[in-house]
Amino acid sequence: MKSRTSFFNKAVLRKDITRFAPAWGLYLTAMLLLSLTLFASDEDIYLAQIMGVTLGPLSIVNFGYALVVAALLFGDLFNSRLCNALHAMPMRREGWFVTHLSSGMLFSVVPNLIVSLFLLPRLGQYWYVSFIWAGGMTLTYLFFFGAATLAAMCTGSRFAMTLVYGLINFLSILAMWIVQYLYEPLLYGIEIDPMPFVFCSPVSYLCTHELEFLPFANRILSYAYHSDGNGWTYLIGIALIGVMMLTVALILYRQRHLESAGDFITVRFLSPVFLVLYTLAAGMALFLFSRLFNTEQDYLFLAVGIAAGFFTGSMLLQRTIRVFKPATFVGLAVTAVVLFGSLGLTRLDVLGIVRYTPKADTVKSVSISYGSTSEWAYTTEDDAEIRELIDIHQEFIGERHMDAPVWFNSIYMTYTLDNGNTVTRRYRMNFDAQAAVDLAPWFSKAEFVLHTEDVAGFADRVKYVELENYSDKYYPDTSIEPFQLVEEREEIRDLVDAIIADCEAGRMIQDHEYYSTFSADDHTYGYINFHMENGTNLVLNVWTSNVSTYLWMQEHLRN
Numbered sequence: 001m002k003s004r005t006s007f008f009n010k011a012v013l014r015k016d017i018t019r020f021a022p023a024w025g026l027y028l029t030a031m032l033l034l035s036l037t038l039f040a041s042d043e044d045i046y047l048a049q050i051m052g053v054t055l056g057p058l059s060i061v062n063f064g065y066a067l068v069v070a071a072l073l074f075g076d077l078f079n080s081r082l083c084n085a086l087h088a089m090p091m092r093r094e095g096w097f098v099t100h101l102s103s104g105m106l107f108s109v110v111p112n113l114i115v116s117l118f119l120l121p122r123l124g125q126y127w128y129v130s131f132i133w134a135g136g137m138t139l140t141y142l143f144f145f146g147a148a149t150l151a152a153m154c155t156g157s158r159f160a161m162t163l164v165y166g167l168i169n170f171l172s173i174l175a176m177w178i179v180q181y182l183y184e185p186l187l188y189g190i191e192i193d194p195m196p197f198v199f200c201s202p203v204s205y206l207c208t209h210e211l212e213f214l215p216f217a218n219r220i221l222s223y224a225y226h227s228d229g230n231g232w233t234y235l236i237g238i239a240l241i242g243v244m245m246l247t248v249a250l251i252l253y254r255q256r257h258l259e260s261a262g263d264f265i266t267v268r269f270l271s272p273v274f275l276v277l278y279t280l281a282a283g284m285a286l287f288l289f290s291r292l293f294n295t296e297q298d299y300l301f302l303a304v305g306i307a308a309g310f311f312t313g314s315m316l317l318q319r320t321i322r323v324f325k326p327a328t329f330v331g332l333a334v335t336a337v338v339l340f341g342s343l344g345l346t347r348l349d350v351l352g353i354v355r356y357t358p359k360a361d362t363v364k365s366v367s368i369s370y371g372s373t374s375e376w377a378y379t380t381e382d383d384a385e386i387r388e389l390i391d392i393h394q395e396f397i398g399e400r401h402m403d404a405p406v407w408f409n410s411i412y413m414t415y416t417l418d419n420g421n422t423v424t425r426r427y428r429m430n431f432d433a434q435a436a437v438d439l440a441p442w443f444s445k446a447e448f449v450l451h452t453e454d455v456a457g458f459a460d461r462v463k464y465v466e467l468e469n470y471s472d473k474y475y476p477d478t479s480i481e482p483f484q485l486v487e488e489r490e491e492i493r494d495l496v497d498a499i500i501a502d503c504e505a506g507r508m509i510q511d512h513e514y515y516s517t518f519s520a521d522d523h524t525y526g527y528i529n530f531h532m533e534n535g536t537n538l539v540l541n542v543w544t545s546n547v548s549t550y551l552w553m554q555e556h557l558r559n
Contacts, residue, residue, distance in 0.1 A: 007092070007094050007095050007098045008095060008098055008099055008102065009091060009095050009096075009099050012091075012095075012096070012099045012100075012103075013099050013102060013103055016073060016099070016100065016103035017103065017106070020069075020072050020073070020103075020107070023068055023069060023072055023107065024069075024106075024107040024110070024111055027065055027107070027108075027111050028111035028114060028115075030061070031061075031111055031112065031115045032114075032115060032118060034058075034061075035115050035118060035119055044122065044123050044124035044125060044126050045126065047119070047122055047123055047126075047129075048123060048126040048129040048214060049214065051119075051129055051130070051133045051214070052129070052133075052212075052213040052214030053210065053213075055133060055136045055137070055211075055213050055231070056206040056207065056209065056210070056211050056213075056231060057206065057207050058137065058140075059140040059144075059202065059203060059206040059207065060203060060206075060207055062108070062137065062140045062141040062144050063144050063169070063203045065108070065141070065144075066104075066108075066141055066144035066145040066147070066148045067144070067148045067161075067162065067165055069104050069107050069108075069145065069148070070104065070145060070148035070149045070151070070152050070161075071148070071152065071158050071161060071162075073100040073103060073104055074100060074149065074152040074153075075158070077152065077153075077156070077256070077261055078155075078156060078157050078158055078161075078261055078262070079261060079262075080258070080259065080261040080262055083258050083261045084258055087258055093253055093254055094250070094254070097249075097250050097253055101149070101246065104145050104149075105138075105141075105142070105145070108137070108138055108141040108145070109134075109138055112133075112134040112137045112138060113134055115130075115134070116130035116131055116133060116134040117130070129214060132213070132214070136213060136231070136232075136235055139235040139236065139238070139239040140202070140206065140235060140238070140239075142238075142239045142242040142243070143202055143238040143239055143241060143242035143245075144169075144202075144203075144242070145242065145246075146241070146242030146243065146244070146245035146246045146249070147165060147168045147169060147242065147245055148161075148165050149245065149246055149249045150168065150245040150246070150248055150249040150252075151164040151165040151168060152249070153249040153252040153253050153256065153266070153267075154252065154265060154266060154267050154270055155263075155264065155265060155266060156260050156261050156262050156263035156264060156265070156266050157262060157263075157264065160264045160265065160316070163274075163278070164265075164274065167274070167277050167278075167281070169201060169202070169203050170201055170203075170204070171200075171201075171277070172196075172197045172198070172199075172200035172201045172204075173197060173198070173201050173204055174277070174280060174281055174284065175197055176194050176197030176198070177284050177288065178280065178284060179192055179197075180192060180194065181284070181287065181288070181291075182287075182302075182343060183342075183343070183346050186343065186346045186347045187346065187349075187353060187354055188354045188397070188400050188427075189354060189396065189397070189425040189426060189427050190353065190354065190425070190426075191424070191425075191426040202234075202238045205234070206234075211230070211231030211234060212230055212231055213231045213232065252267060262319075263319070264316050264317050264319065265317060271317050274313070274317070275310070275313045275314065275317060275331075276335065278309055278312075278313040278316075279306055279309035279310045279313055279335060280306075280309070280339075281309065282305045282306070282308055282309025282310075282312070282313075283302050283303075283305035283306040283309055283339075284302075284305070285305060286301040286302065286304055286305030286308070287299075287301050287302040287305060289301065303336070303340075306332075306335065306336060306339065307332060307336075310328075310331065310332045310335060311323055311324070311328065311332070314328050314331075354397065355397060356423075357390055357393050357394055357397070358390070358415045358417060358423055360383065360386055360387045360390055362417050362418055362419075363386050363390075363415050363416070363417060363418070364381065364416045364417060364418050365379055365380065365381045365386075365415075365416045366379070366380055366385070366386050366389045366390075366413065366414070366415055366416075367379040367412075367413070367414040367416075368389065368411065368412065368413050368414075368439070368442055368443075369411075369412045370409060370410075370411055370412070370429075370443050370511060376448065376451040377412070377414070378442060378443075378445055378447050378448040379453075389413065389442075392435055392438050392439050393413055393425065395433075395434055395435035395438065396411070396425075396427045396433075396435045399430070399433045399434065399435055409428075409429055409511060410426045410427060410428050410429060411426065411427045411428075411429055411436075411439065412424065412425070412426050413425045413426075413427075440506065440509060441506045443509045443510070443511075444502075444503050444505075444506045444507060444508045444509050445503060446499070446500045446503040446504070446508075449499065449503050449508050449510060449540065450496075450499070450538065451538055455500065458496055459489075459492050459493045459495075459496040461532055461533050461534070462492050462496075462530050462531070462532060462533070463531045463532060463533050464485060464486065464487045464492075464531050465485070465486040465487075465492055465495065465528060465529065465530055465531065466483070466484075466485060466486075466528070466529035466531070467483070467484045467485075467486060467526065467527075467528060467529075467553055467556060467557060468483050468484075468526050468527055468529075469483075469525065469526040469553070469557050484556060484557055486556065491556070494552065495528070495549070495552055498548040498549045498551075498552040499528075499540070499548070499549050501548040501549075502546045502547065502548050502549050505547075505548075507545055507546055507547070508540075508546055508549070510540060510541055524541060524542070524543055525542045525543060525544050525546075525550055525553065526542050526553055526557075527539055527540060527541050527542060528540045528542060528549075528553070
């Protein structure tokens with residue numbers, strides 16, 4: 001009679017629990033201590049709120065804990081004698097894997113449940129938050145445990161497992177650094193959003209973004225809690241990825257050769273993949289290190305890092321220091337040619353990304369903004385204005401002032417195309433450039449200065465105005481009051497009309513660096529603070545060359 005196939009062994013489970021008790025015991029102790037410090041609130045609602053806020057950042061604990069658990073449970077794969085002895089027992093590999101998997105999940109679920117029960121009495125009417133918190137911790141742990149188990153199945157030593165585990169978790173961050181620091185500076189006007197890269201690294205995303213786990217607590221509290229999105233959708237998503245990695249790990253485990261214990265990489269086709277990623281990581285490490293000291297040898301450090309990474313990576317894979325062979329040098333040469341060749345082709349813009357400007361007949365609207373952040377943009381759908389802005393855009397491309405200081409404010413140009421797509425470009429401002437001169441009148445438009453498309457109705461939406469003169473060193477005349485409120489509707493309209501007059505004359509640009517380029521003898525006179533009916537504020541700087549506005553302020557501050 002055929003014997004029954006078992007995927008679980010109680011004896012192995014009990015051995016895992018007792019043998020590795022120090023690991024889960026230390027985790028339990030650490031989480032209890034964290035609960036006493038992080039969750040030290042006397043009111044149940046605040047305790048519930050804190051548990052929701054810290055659920056994401058606490059993933060850093062699971063990041064390290066999952067690596068330790070997987071390294072302990074599957075440690076026999078890294079010792080050839082122990083590996084052969086255990087796998088000679090009458091037990092299928094599926095049985096070993098599922099039993100160790102069950103042990104690994106219990107090492108997280110049980111301690112977190114104990115912590116939840118410990119906090120249960122203090123949560124009062126929000127008692128269920130403790131179990132929600134335990135569920136969230138389990139979901140994050142499932143992802144990291146899946147990644148650690150997959151790393152264990154791909155490697156033959158704990159050191160190799162740790163490196164591969166780090167690459168799995170921070171691969172997207174490495175890609176972000178390569179794109180941002182190597183390729184983006186060569187793509188004049190292109191600004192690549194780092195958010196997708198951070199999103200793909202759960203340990204980075206959960207530690208840097210405040211996700212919403214307990215929305216009910218946010219509504220009850222007196223202050224509004226800012227959230228970057230629903231955290232449960234993200235946690236469930238990464239947990240499913242963790243399950244997929246565990247499935248792949250089981251497939252690799254079933255095909256694993258026992259004699260590979262001690263090898264660095266046990267899956268042959270992954271060796272070149274690891275070598276390339278390790279080489280890039282080493283190169284970027286030295287590259288970023290050089291940038292800490294503002295050296296001008298960034299790419300020299302990158303080249304040295306690439307060489308060091310390739311040779312040390314080859315030593316790890318071949319388990320010998322005798323890697324200085326012709327084949328290794330050929331591999332290094334190919335890697336260097338691909339990397340630096342791609343950088344050169346990017347700089348030459350062979351794909352035409354930098355030179356691209358949309359055709360006017362395909363553009364629905366254009367928005368332009370100026371500053372370190374785009375708080376307000378002037379948007380136009382007029383065909384003539386669209387063509388004029390495209391011409392100015394082409395001037396930016398032709399001048400290519402890539403050496404403008406990084407702290408200079410930037411010009412943002414965003415095209416909305418007829419097909420619904422958007423094209424955004426960002427150019428650091430060089431005030432000596434012709435494009436800057438041609439674009440100056442656009443930033444003096446009343447719509448841009450007053451942050452509204454309804455310029456005619458702006459004065460009617462103003463509640464009151466604060467005027468202040470802070471140029472005593474230029475005007476020590478004591479007859480000018482330093483501060484005054486304007487609440488009369490007619491006076492507010494007159495002030496807005498004066499501002500519009502300066503806007504139409506092209507002399508109301510709000511950025512001082514930009515404005516002083518065209519008015520060298522100008523200096524700041526004061527500011528105007530509009531308090532709007534909807535509770536917002538608009539603050540405008542006033543310079544002495546803002547003739548209409550400046551004279552209006554002088555008259556009212558004297559009166």
